Amino acid sequence: MKKSSNLFENLVHGVFLILGLVTIACVLIISLYLIVSGIPAILEIGLVDFLFGTQWASTAAEPKYGILPFILTSIYGTFGAIVLGVPIGVLTAIYLSKLASESVKNIMGQMVSILAGIPSVVYGLVGMMVLVPGLRKLFNIPDGASLMAAIVVLAVMILPSIIKMSVTALDAVPGDYEDASLALGATPEETYFRVSLPAAKSGIAASVVLGVGRAIGEAMAVMMVAGNAPNMPDSLFQSVRFLTTAIASEMSYSSGLQRQALFSIALVLFLFIMLINALLNFFLKGEKKG
Amino acid sequence: MISNRRKLFLWTVRGLMSLATSLTGLLTLFLVGYVLIRGIPNVSWELLSTSPSYLSDRIGILPDILNTIYIIIATLVIVLPLGVGAAVYLTEYASNKRIVGIIEYAAEALSGIPSIIYGLVGMLIFSNNMGTCLMAGALTLVIMNLPVIMRNTQESLKTVPQAYREGAFGLGAGKWRVIRTVVLPGCVDGVVTGCILSVGRILGESAALLFTAGFAHVANGFIEGLSSAGATLTVALYVYAKEQGEFEVAFAIAAILMILSLLINLSATMVTKKFQRRNQ
Numbered sequence: 001m002k003k004s005s006n007l008f009e010n011l012v013h014g015v016f017l018i019l020g021l022v023t024i025a026c027v028l029i030i031s032l033y034l035i036v037s038g039i040p041a042i043l044e045i046g047l048v049d050f051l052f053g054t055q056w057a058s059t060a061a062e063p064k065y066g067i068l069p070f071i072l073t074s075i076y077g078t079f080g081a082i083v084l085g086v087p088i089g090v091l092t093a094i095y096l097s098k099l100a101s102e103s104v105k106n107i108m109g110q111m112v113s114i115l116a117g118i119p120s121v122v123y124g125l126v127g128m129m130v131l132v133p134g135l136r137k138l139f140n141i142p143d144g145a146s147l148m149a150a151i152v153v154l155a156v157m158i159l160p161s162i163i164k165m166s167v168t169a170l171d172a173v174p175g176d177y178e179d180a181s182l183a184l185g186a187t188p189e190e191t192y193f194r195v196s197l198p199a200a201k202s203g204i205a206a207s208v209v210l211g212v213g214r215a216i217g218e219a220m221a222v223m224m225v226a227g228n229a230p231n232m233p234d235s236l237f238q239s240v241r242f243l244t245t246a247i248a249s250e251m252s253y254s255s256g257l258q259r260q261a262l263f264s265i266a267l268v269l270f271l272f273i274m275l276i277n278a279l280l281n282f283f284l285k286g287e288k289k290g
Numbered sequence: 291m292i293s294n295r296r297k298l299f300l301w302t303v304r305g306l307m308s309l310a311t312s313l314t315g316l317l318t319l320f321l322v323g324y325v326l327i328r329g330i331p332n333v334s335w336e337l338l339s340t341s342p343s344y345l346s347d348r349i350g351i352l353p354d355i356l357n358t359i360y361i362i363i364a365t366l367v368i369v370l371p372l373g374v375g376a377a378v379y380l381t382e383y384a385s386n387k388r389i390v391g392i393i394e395y396a397a398e399a400l401s402g403i404p405s406i407i408y409g410l411v412g413m414l415i416f417s418n419n420m421g422t423c424l425m426a427g428a429l430t431l432v433i434m435n436l437p438v439i440m441r442n443t444q445e446s447l448k449t450v451p452q453a454y455r456e457g458a459f460g461l462g463a464g465k466w467r468v469i470r471t472v473v474l475p476g477c478v479d480g481v482v483t484g485c486i487l488s489v490g491r492i493l494g495e496s497a498a499l500l501f502t503a504g505f506a507h508v509a510n511g512f513i514e515g516l517s518s519a520g521a522t523l524t525v526a527l528y529v530y531a532k533e534q535g536e537f538e539v540a541f542a543i544a545a546i547l548m549i550l551s552l553l554i555n556l557s558a559t560m561v562t563k564k565f566q567r568r569n570q
Binding site for chain 2: 005008009012013015016017019020021022023024026027029030033034037087088089091092094095096099100107108110111112113114115117118119120121122123124125126128129130156159163187189190193213216217218219220223224244247248251252262263266269270273274276277280281
């Protein structure tokens with residue numbers, strides 16, 4: 001009797017252990033698949049030609065597989081979204097965390113959740129129908145589907161994560177810091193910007209890194225507004241292709257080396273994301289310590 | 291008392307903060323309003339209840355609605371035991387801090403991977419073996435939603451008082467019996483919250499499904515549906531807007547998605563509030 005119940009308990013323990021390890025297995029399998037399917041094309045094209053080639057012509061008679069335009073577009077696009085989105089997000093977060101009345105805080109909290117819940121294709125659709133024609137008229141350019149349109153859409157899409165995480169970080173600043181600053185004669189605004197903001201800096205940095213991760217990984221919304229021509233991103237008003245959209249736009253009809261090159265692009269994107277994850281962890285640890 | 295320079299700073303900062311906050315609020319209102327106003331007039335019973343037909347030049351989104359429901363059910367049925375089980379292992383069994391750390395790190399890594407990469411890997415692992423079908427899409431979504439379910443369950447498992455477990459152990463219950471009768475009933479709120487969040491994510495997901503579940507518009511039964519290719523609402527929106535230029539249908543779908551995502555937000559808030567009150 002005793003033995004059989006022990007056996008049963010061990011069995012249950014084993015089952016739960018396996019369930020716990022599924023997560024690790026998933027990460028390993030994903031990394032493995034990306035590496036195994038991404039390496040061959042890089043070897044065939046050559047690492048330097050692949051990463052720093054400025055021309056992508058996968059369906060030409062003499063195909064060229066340079067992904068520098070995609071890498072630069074992804075970096076510029078993400079940077080632009082951060083430049084546009086972070087000030088708005090952080091200013092909103094300070095207001096909501098420190099100055100807003102309870103009801104404003106509640107309503108805006110709902111708004112931010114709604115913004116976070118909107119599917120990316122809906123962002124893409126509104127971008128296509130409102131932003132793209134708007135940019136075309138505003139700047140008098142032949143086509144509004146451009147890097148600029150993608151930057152604006154991405155900036156809006158990263159707003160909720162930046163606001164939410166920054167509010168959490170600002171809420172966690174000890175009230176004593178602020179009281180001390182106020183007692184020394186600083187105005188509330190000076191206190192929030194010169195005391196609370198620096199105290200919450202690693203949490204806010206983490207929110208920015210999270211935004212970078214969101215922006216660099218977004219595919220569908222960008223695909224609908226960026227124009228998708230594999231140009232070098234020389235100007236804000238050019239039709240461009242991101243790393244994500246490079247994969248999505250050719251996947252359905254690709255074959256052979258072209259298909260393998262798309263897997264290599266995914267591998268490059270994956271490495272970017274892993275780097276960003278490591279950075280995020282670094283800042284989150286900093287916040288726990290601080 | 292306050293110098294002009296400080297006053298200037300004060301007013302600039304105040305102005306900028308109000309500007310940023312109102313911009314965020316107005317932007318949300320505009321997005322919701324614009325999509326609803328342009329979409330709702332296009333939602334008709336015919337659109338909701340028929341399949342697209344070239345013969346009668348008609349577009350219907352019934353298959354897409356069914357596919358969305360199928361994929362949500364299939365994903366949740368698979369991800370729930372996995373996610374809840376992993377959470378139970380982490381809080382009830384794991385004694386090794388390092389294993390806990392690695393599993394949590396893996397979950398974080400999973401939630402940071404962009405959906406287009408999930409789509410690609412899902413295509414390689416699932417679709418290449420079982421064909422492009424809803425089930426392949428659902429399995430891809432299982433991996434994506436695993437961290438969501440796991441984390442929410444874990445959070446609520448932590449709120450189950452240690453005394454409950456000790457009490458049950460003291461009465462002579464085995465570990466599994468304690469988990470089944472004391473621990474699991476205590477984490478229902480986390481599981482429900484996780485499910486709501488997952489449904490929201492599945493509803494909004496498109497990049498991961500494009501190459502795993504495909505984009506056919508045929509209305510099927512549940513079992514048949516899972517084994518054949520099909521577009522969910524989001525994928526259908528993308529196809530109608532980007533490839534076919536059917537913007538009226540696209541806005542109709544967008545309005546439906548917007549209403550659903552508002553409902554999900556509402557229920558998530560209500561569930562959290564309800565459980566908070568109970569826990570106090």
